[in-house]
Amino acid sequence: VVDYTAEEGYYRVDNSSLPSLFNGDFKEALKESFQRIKYGGVTPTAQKVYYINLQEIKGIKFGTPNPLNYFDNFYNSELFLRAFGTYSIKITDPLLFFMEAIPRNKDRVNIEDINEQYLAEFLEALQAALNQMSADGIRISHVPSKSRELSKYMADILDEDWRRMRGMEIQAVGIASISYDDESRELINMRNKGAMLGDPSVREGYVQGSIARGLEAAGSNEGGSATAFMGMGIGMQGAGNFMGAASQANQRQMELEQAQNTQNTQKNHWFCTNCGAKNFGNFCSECGTKRPSANVCTKCGYKPSGKTPNFCPECGSKF
Template sequence: MGILSAAFDSIGGVLADQWKDIITAGPFDEHVVVAPGIRKDSQNGRGANYGAEDILSNGSLIFVPENTAAFVFSQAGIEQVITTPGGFEYRDGEATVFDGWDRADKGIGRILLDQAASRIEFSGMSPDEKRVAFVNLREIRGLKFGTRGPLAYNDLFYGTDLEVYAYGSLSLRVTNPERFVRNFVPANVSSYSLDDPKARGQLLSEFLNSFIAAVNSLSANYRVSQLPSQTNALAATMTAESENAGTWPERFGIQLTSIAVENIEFSEDSRELVRQFSEKKMGVRAYEDVSQQAANVAAQQMIAEGVRDNGLGDGGGMLFGMNLASALNPQNASIPAHAATGTNLDNQIETVKKLKELLDAGVLTKAEFDTKKKEILGL
């Protein structure tokens, strides 16, 4: 009874698998890298192709979408790779009575009998196995990452190592689909998504190692707050290294495309360190401003006392210029506001010297000279 059952199963399977197949790609979402081939078995209520999923007949059509690569797998592994978009006729499958070349080569009877005989040996199953899968060649975007622990960043502005956490996203692209399937995708898998933590776990670990090294290489030139604007430099540094993410093209056939740093946070200790640094810097700046003002007042007082006690001397007249003399109104001896209120000590001295010359020339009276001198020196 087992042989008869196998014979009936063989004949039924041969007849069911005579139909040519139309294979299309399964649905891709943003992070799917491998999608199974889907066999169309109906269209608008018509169609009745209910043969085996892992059998391809000669003359079957494989439709390859844009930016995808179609892989035909047999029991021996990768049989064929199609990277050009469009429809392709498959010629390495089982013979079928619906294919003109097969009928001309073997005839209908020979096709059916040979297949039935080979299946009986395997209890009604076909010894052939063919599967189709599609690899996504588009840029796979929005893969989130975050440093698991604090990252030490030597910020030269603060002059110390700061502990920071970095968060963002990365994108990558399959550049060599055959290498990707052979070296990265697990065996006998026709559906693979980087949403699965197991699928991207190794990639993220190696990415973070490269990211940390790249970030520290920028610390000599950029403050930690400037890192989000240096994503291109980070990506270039990471892809150029000889370890981790830099080895992906040769190992896995994938390339790191871009990085987006969305947020950088200080650890609690580093946040307190930055706060203390800012407070001290503000205190030093306020002290310097007060000290400078006090020094200016003291200098002005010393100059006023020196002029009061000693005058300007005869040599002061050599420093007068026609431009300033013409800027003074001889009628009321008014002085331009920018000269009288200038904060530059040298300018104050020059102005007083020129006023002294006007006093000696009889243009100003002694009382007018004394009044203007006090205004200039702030006495």
Template structure:
């Protein structure tokens, strides 16, 4: 009696599973990364007794934009499609008399009935359709609880300093390998897999990758205040560093990265401003302008000093200027001297037909070299450099003369090219 009941039940399920099915998935929300596809059941659909997790041969699977579909047959992925459209699944192990011919369908259905009888009337198979959300998953907020080291490099002033940056914003990511995501993350879920089950892990790894990404950005000479304008560069650097984790473990990549703000502590900001100011004062012209502004402010403060009297205040100001060992005039002279030397180092423009300095008929000749040596300043101090270490006056330059025969510039009494005596 039991065997006959099993045979009858198996026959009913085989007949109920003959209907071809239509699998369809509505638009997936941004909170759903993967969902199990179900056959659509219209009001007039008579296919109400079919077996669960079974796809009849010849069934249709529809794929929408922003979706990827996979078919899993008894635990193995057998079909994948990310192109929108309808697909007929004609490789199913579940026969149908409505697809592939009536005679073949009857024979295959009879063999299927015998198989189910051996399993007590059960289908003994599991076939599923899964839909993946391949759109950008947006609105993922992040924020650095602890400062991230950022290296500021300014080659113009030889500045190289490291400090901590706090930042916050939002980022979006997308699935680029649904098969890897299915194998290593979600598996054969019964309904759907939502983003809240993986967002915390992704955010933690993103913050870890921010440090080497910032190192790549700082190496390009980008200041921390310019970080919001280089969000695309940060996203590219993040993808490079997250390839080993997101890409190879989850099949996910950064789609976009937004940086709302990047701030540093007040102590670090003051430190950077001081270093930049000190570096700018290496230029004698900048140093002279800074000193002139400081002296002007000191004169205003001295004029307003009623307690000590204006005369005493100005006397103290003069003593301070004398004790400094340098004045604005010397600094401006040093800047002018440097500018003059830079101009002399550049090739001089020659008039048409005029002799070119340093060029003779036989080819280019060596330019005269300046001889380094000790010299005595007007104040009596001996020096080796280009400026006096005591008063700051520039080193006297020798008076050059041009040879009337070949046009070569000389400093001695005879021309170094043709031997003509200095006029």
């Protein structure tokens, strides 16, 4: 490499130093001709001009051929995923990039031509970045929307080595899609179903739906509905007790939650300072007066337990 420049403008190649018959260098010109014959008619001292793109190179595709492990704190399990997306790089040192990354036998090189040799390093850094995101408590389903954080993790891992060895660095990483292996997908569905059944109203619907499906299956029996219902009755003597107990437990939990919600609502009541009506919302249901921000004396801090008086009984200040 003789010289380089990053400035815009026109440049002229000056070959005045080459030997020529017109300036009296007969011996040197003859020697140059013999050298060209030896090299197939091409001067052995030829120089080439290379243009290197210093802008952000976007749209470089990547994919994980094998599943990557990711520990999800929400599911408290080790999951395995495949990720597909794109990333972008920027050349920070064109001379180092030319010397270390560009093949010498090509006149034109696209990033796809040399991406394969760096893909293994990129995927290794991707695994390390995903491990860091897992340690930070990011759910696996939120990874595609965390492209900025992922880019930062990847830059922290790769930039120092790539900048020092090849004169380039990571600019952005975007994951287009994430897919799970069969075991991870089954585990996620099972945990989601278990979380859904934690709601007593959902559990009650599941119990009633199971009973309805059993009755429907019995009615469609080819041997006759009477025989089917007799068999079903015998079977449900044991299962019915369990279903009934489960349904009663669901009803009790729903009633308890409703009572707690009602109790919390009763605790949040207030009395209108204009008409004295008892209210639960943000405005009085009788006169429309807005609920006061704090039912407390601003001077001495007295809090009335019942209806708000017009004057504070402790210091006499007006409420």
